[in-house]
Amino acid sequence: xxxxxxxxxxxxxxxxxxxxxxxxxxxxxxxxxxxxxxxxxxxxxxxxxxxxxxxxxxxxxxxxxxxxxxxxxxxxxxxxxxxxxxxx
Numbered sequence: 001x002x003x004x005x006x007x008x009x010x011x012x013x014x015x016x017x018x019x020x021x022x023x024x025x026x027x028x029x030x031x032x033x034x035x036x037x038x039x040x041x042x043x044x045x046x047x048x049x050x051x052x053x054x055x056x057x058x059x060x061x062x063x064x065x066x067x068x069x070x071x072x073x074x075x076x077x078x079x080x081x082x083x084x085x086x087x088x
Contacts, residue, residue, distance in 0.1 A: 025063050026055075034076065037067060041077045046086030 009018065033054055040050045051064040068084060071077045081087045 022066070025059055025066065027063070027066060029067055029070075033067075034071065037064070037071065038077055041068070041071075041080070044080065044082065044086050046082075047084040049086075 036054055037050055040053065045053075047064055047068065048061060050068075051060040054060075054067075055063050057063075065084065068077065072079075
């Protein structure tokens with residue numbers, strides 16, 4: 001697999017059932033949530049506080065981590081001092 005290539009599971013001869021990873025998590029978002037997370041990230045807010053603000057659920061911190069990962073991969077947020085733990 002090369003960079004940015006889509007993994008096409010339909011082209012594999014499957015010998016056993018497929019397991020969908022992270023299927024219990026809400027992996028959806030919208031522009032306003034992304035804007036809120038970006039603002040909090042740039043203020044130095046830690047991942048737990050961001051999760052409390054946008055995803056106050058049992059799985060909120062994990063979903064927030066995945067959103068931050070997505071945003072970093074898309075270039076929406078940049079590395080910061082303290083990483084996900086906060087700081088400036």
